[in-house]
Amino acid sequence: xxxxxxxxxxxxxxxxxxxxxxxxxxxxxxxxxxxxxxxxxxxxxxxxxxxxxxxxxxxxxxxxxxxxxxxxxxxxxxxxxxxxxxxxxxxxxxxxxxxxxxxxxxxxxxxxxxxxxxxxxxxxxxxxxxxxxxxxxxxxxxxxxxxxxxxxxxxxxxxxxxxxxxxxxxxxxxxxxxxxxxxxxxxxxxxxxxxxxxxxxxxxxxxxxxxxxxxxxxxxxxxxxxxxxxxxxxxxxxxxxxxxxxxxxxxxxxxxxxxxxxxxxxxxxxxxxxxxxxxxxxxxxxxxxxxxxxxxxxxxxxxxxxxxxxxxxxxxxxxxxxxxxxx
Amino acid sequence: xxxxxxxxxxxxxxxxxxxxxxxxxxxxxxxxxxxxxxxxxxxxxxxxxxxxxxxxxxxxxxxxxxxxxxxxxxxxxxxxxxxxxxxxxxxxxxxxxxxxxxxxxxxxxxxxxxxxxxxxxxxxxxxxxxxxxxxxxxxxxxxxxxxxxxxxxxxxxxxxxxxxxxxxxxxxxxxxxxxxxxxxxxxxxxxxxxxxxxxxxxxxxxxxxxxxxxxxxxxxxxxxxxxxxxxxxxxxxxxxxxxxxxxxxxxxxxxxxxxxxxxxxxxxxxxxxxxxxxxxxxxxxxxxxxxxxxxxxxxxxxxxxxxxxxxxxxxxxxxxxxxxxxx
Numbered sequence: 065x066x067x068x069x070x071x072x073x074x075x076x077x078x079x080x081x082x083x084x085x086x087x088x089x090x091x092x093x094x095x096x097x098x099x100x101x102x103x104x105x106x107x108x109x110x111x112x113x114x115x116x117x118x119x120x121x122x123x124x125x126x127x128x129x130x131x132x133x134x135x136x137x138x139x140x141x142x143x144x145x146x147x148x149x150x151x152x153x154x155x156x157x158x159x160x161x162x163x164x165x166x167x168x169x170x171x172x173x174x175x176x177x178x179x180x181x182x183x184x185x186x187x188x189x190x191x192x193x194x195x196x197x198x199x200x201x202x203x204x205x206x207x208x209x210x211x212x213x214x215x216x217x218x219x220x221x222x223x224x225x226x227x228x229x230x231x232x233x234x235x236x237x238x239x240x241x242x243x244x245x246x247x248x249x250x251x252x253x254x255x256x257x258x259x260x261x262x263x264x265x266x267x268x269x270x271x272x273x274x275x276x277x278x279x280x281x282x283x284x285x286x287x288x289x290x291x292x293x294x295x296x297x298x299x300x301x302x303x304x305x306x307x308x309x310x311x312x313x314x315x316x317x318x319x320x321x322x323x324x325x326x327x328x329x330x331x332x333x334x335x336x337x338x339x340x341x342x343x344x345x346x347x348x349x350x351x352x353x354x355x356x357x358x359x360x361x362x363x364x365x366x367x368x369x370x371x372x373x374x375x376x377x378x379x380x381x382x383x384x385x386x387x388x389x390x391x
Numbered sequence: 392x393x394x395x396x397x398x399x400x401x402x403x404x405x406x407x408x409x410x411x412x413x414x415x416x417x418x419x420x421x422x423x424x425x426x427x428x429x430x431x432x433x434x435x436x437x438x439x440x441x442x443x444x445x446x447x448x449x450x451x452x453x454x455x456x457x458x459x460x461x462x463x464x465x466x467x468x469x470x471x472x473x474x475x476x477x478x479x480x481x482x483x484x485x486x487x488x489x490x491x492x493x494x495x496x497x498x499x500x501x502x503x504x505x506x507x508x509x510x511x512x513x514x515x516x517x518x519x520x521x522x523x524x525x526x527x528x529x530x531x532x533x534x535x536x537x538x539x540x541x542x543x544x545x546x547x548x549x550x551x552x553x554x555x556x557x558x559x560x561x562x563x564x565x566x567x568x569x570x571x572x573x574x575x576x577x578x579x580x581x582x583x584x585x586x587x588x589x590x591x592x593x594x595x596x597x598x599x600x601x602x603x604x605x606x607x608x609x610x611x612x613x614x615x616x617x618x619x620x621x622x623x624x625x626x627x628x629x630x631x632x633x634x635x636x637x638x639x640x641x642x643x644x645x646x647x648x649x650x651x652x653x654x655x656x657x658x659x660x661x662x663x664x665x666x667x668x669x670x671x672x673x674x675x676x677x678x679x680x681x682x683x684x685x686x687x688x689x690x691x692x693x694x695x696x697x698x699x700x701x702x703x704x705x706x707x708x709x710x711x712x713x714x715x716x717x718x
Contacts (some may be wrong), residue, residue, distance in 0.1 A: 206534055207535060211554075
């Protein structure tokens with residue numbers, strides 16, 4: 065089993081790589097090699113089995129995609145993207161990488177398909193940003209994609225391409241709409257959605273965190289561990305069961321900020337909760353009022369995808385995976 | 392008022408041009424000039440007012456779009472497309488013209504927008520092919536787009552681009568999802584959906600027509616006259632009322648083939664109906680079982696778009712517009 069991960073240097077890419085190296089197998093077959101690719105050279109993880117190749121490459125360079133699929137990986141994880149804020153600030157760069165880069169990848173696969181009967185499994189990381197307010201709660205699986213950002217537009221377009229290329233037999237694609245990942249490990253970042261992780265991660269290690277929105281804001285989350293689980297399941301599941309609608313809203317936990325904080329209190333006590341400082345930020349409030357409150361995810365659940373069932377589990381997953389079980 | 396029609400040689404393009412020349416005005420302003428563009432040079436219509444320019448151009452040629460918008464038309468009607476069957480048979484051509492051609496047009500407008508504050512109204516002819524079976528009846532406005540053809544995929548992608556470019560203020564776009572146009576004037580053609588028009592148009596002039604599907608097939612229709620009405624309304628309406636969801640399923644008439652035939656009987660009698668010969672075609676039956684049975688079109692109707700209210704009106708519109716009122 066030969067695997068390619070594009071966007072391997074990101075948080076999910078690194079955790080996915082780690083998981084693959086630990087299990088050593090995918091779809092009951094031993095993993096012989098993993099190609100790790102990103103715009104910055106991914107760190108080389110320790111491997112006792114699979115041959116690891118790390119390379120720096122930009123998917124918007126026309127030479128990149130053909131070179132990546134030349135070795136015909138059995139499974140391709142496509143996680144690379146310019147993030148929401150940057151795609152909004154830089155119109156050309158967002159379209160060039162998120163849309164043209166993805167299409168270049170799909171077309172490079174098509175060339176190998178046409179000449180050498182190649183047909184890999186392709187797992188595409190889509191996003192809940194494909195929907196846009198006003199949104200019902202919960203959002204049904206058949207709700208239309210009317211994104212309110214260029215990032216969401218680019219993801220929605222790639223979903224359509226993935227479904228069409230799959231329908232034509234060029235590859236076997238599964239698009240997974242990831243919830244907002246929480247708790248993101250690492251340091252607080254400046255992403256507008258960063259506070260969802262910050263207000264849990266920082267207090268768990270005795271640090272203060274700022275909450276810029278009211279407790280009533282409801283949003284849709286899954287742990288990094290669940291995100292890796294979605295990827296693995298999408299790579300190994302029987303895709304005949306999906307049918308032509310290849311893009312699936314992943315399961316997750318819908319919670320208000322208030323419910324998040326109460327989960328933190330149950331896990332880590334009042335002293336942790338007291339480290340959350342409320343500093344309302346009208347810009348962030350305005351943005352997150354348009355974000356998805358939660359999805360039915362009926363199809364994904366019936367196809368075997370699963371996430372946490374409540375916010376305490378999300379916090380405990382973080383403690384187990386990032387704090388060595390100690391809090 | 393300076394108008395550009397891309398795809399002007401097609402049936403809707405010619406009727407739209409005729410309508411504009413007859414009224415001489417759009418949005419209460421006199422029409423000074425109309426540029427007619429298609430892959431084959433459009434016929435020059437008679438004009439006593441507006442200056443008509445006809446040109447042959449291929450939107451997939453990178454030089455085309457910048458040249459078309461150089462004169463900064465106030466309204467652009469984009470009707471050009473490779474049709475469904477051809478886009479399915481020729482993957483590259485379909486994507487090159489239906490997707491890349493449209494994107495080239497939008498980006499040419501963006502260049503004029505960035506350099507010269509240009510911001511035209513853009514009316515984009517989308518299609519009910521953006522949805523794909525299994526479909527509810529009626530299909531709600533917020534139903535997802537999961538096309539089952541490359542043509543439908545390309546139209547759905549262009550809808551997303553249109554909404555994003557509009558949201559960013561580059562142009563003022565309205566995407567209109569046209570029902571299957573019925574009764575198409577002219578000779579029977581080989582389009583799989585051609586029989587919907589054939590079984591009415593041919594018997595109305597004493598000719599036999601072949602019906603390849605059962606009477607129970609339900610589909611979604613509007614007259615050519617309504618299609619032109621949609622275009623004019625989309626070009627002149629107050630777009631502030633639409634909001635960011637810029638692609639609208641147009642109203643129409645949902646009817647089974649049996650209901651179509653009964654409408655023909657009421658308008659033209661048993662002798663016309665007897666000219667319909669049933670010759671079931673399994674390929675066409677399989678295709679049209681996946682087609683849209685009808686839409687709610689609630690938003691479009693509330694925004695002032697209107698179509699016929701029953702199939703008799705569709706037949707009478709054909710008699711008035713194509714047969715000089717005589718049947």
